[in-house]
């Protein structure tokens with residue numbers, strides 16, 4: 001089977017969140033199942049050297065305002081097709097946001113171009129390689145099926161994957177012709193969404209199947225509280241909606257070989273974890289001690305529930321806990337955590353920013369990772385936590401609910417707990433989970449047993465890659 005991924009980011013080249021990690025990892029797992037996967041992504045400046053090593057396979061005289069070309073290249077074990085459109089993607093800074101912190105004003109054209117290029121590849125215009133199925137990821141690839149629908153003749157089936165329904169790509173209806181969408185697509189069965197153009201709505205209406213990144217999030221998406229206006233459409237499409245749990249790249253995230261660590265370790269020989277902890281204490285200005293070291297590695301947005309954690313800091317610190325926070329985003333949250341590091345000097349440390357290597361070191365050196373998200377499609381940091389023996393303390397929602405086994409009495413008695421869950425999602429219950437974690441940490445044998453179990457919990461892509469393949473095969477037959 002030939003499979004085309006269309007996505008806006010891909011680890012290790014360009015990443016703003018979990019989407020990139022998934023795009024960088026699944027093709028490798030699918031290749032092991034005999035699928036030929038190519039990944040179409042925009043050629044941002046971060047990909048300049050890969051672009052230079054590639055071969056032009058197709059050109060566009062005018063792709064939404066300028067010339068563009070498709071360049072095929074191999075890098076980091078992936079077969080890439082780069083959309084080289086300098087007028088849209090050759091910009092320094094965040095891939096979605098301008099220097100003012102606002103969306104680039106032409107984001108509609110930028111990601112329409114990505115979708116358009118995906119559709120052209122679907123029509124066989126790459127030459128020599130035509131996808132049997134296209135997997136479009138998130139709103140940025142949402143118009144792939146809309147452009148295919150404008151073609152007379154056979155087109156490949158499209159599967160759309162929702163990584164986070166909070167981002168939908170909604171634009172003014174006056175943009176329809178600039179987006180090269182035919183007027184007859186502006187209907188409730190097509191791209192129209194409450195009088196506007198919605199890329200994600202188009203994808204959900206027009207794709208043969210829809211997947212999302214955990215079974216619980218798939219169920220949640222059909223509820224008004226989580227569906228963000230698209231729950232009704234998803235209820236209609238329930239038979240075609242599949243929740244497939246994300247995995248992680250076990251080669252990139254391996255505490256025995258991870259180059260970002262100061263000391264390697266494993267479930268059999270966990271000693272090195274302590275040296276990584278000392279390094280974290282130094283980097284975050286924390287006083288060395290015996291109590292549990294919690295960490296946060298996160299975008300700072302209301303989704304991630306970090307405001308709830310602020311309310312729990314007195315209790316966390318009061319029980320002898322320490323906290324290291326790495327993140328960036330909402331300015332008020334950034335300021336609040338920087339202030340907390342002064343208020344609880346030596347017990348709370350904050351680094352504002354995005355630092356991939358430091359995130360690895362924190363997974364290695366911490367005892368527990370806090371993820372109090374209000375909603376979480378899958379979440380990856382709890383999976384890294386499990387793999388690194390850093391027990392997740394998580395809100396019971398989405399993929400967090402599906403991947404962490406709460407240390408309640410029954411699970412402890414049955415030796416199957418791997419972390420701590422809380423619900424309902426509020427500061428009181430988060431505080432309660434932190435206290436439970438502190439209590440288990442005070443029993444070193446019990447904690448060590450949970451750590452070993454967490455590290456052996458399967459978090460790779462094997463099972464989920466097969467589930468994706470089943471979906472692709474189903475649409476291919478359909």
Ligand code: ADP
Nearest residue numbers: 017018298299327353354355356359379380381
């Ligand atoms: P989301 O995609 O909603 O941000 P996920 O948990 O699915 O959440 O994925 C987040 C990814 O981004 C993880 O790989 C995490 O380690 C990484 N990450 C988040 N914030 C930072 C940061 N400040 N520095 C380094 N890595 C980060």
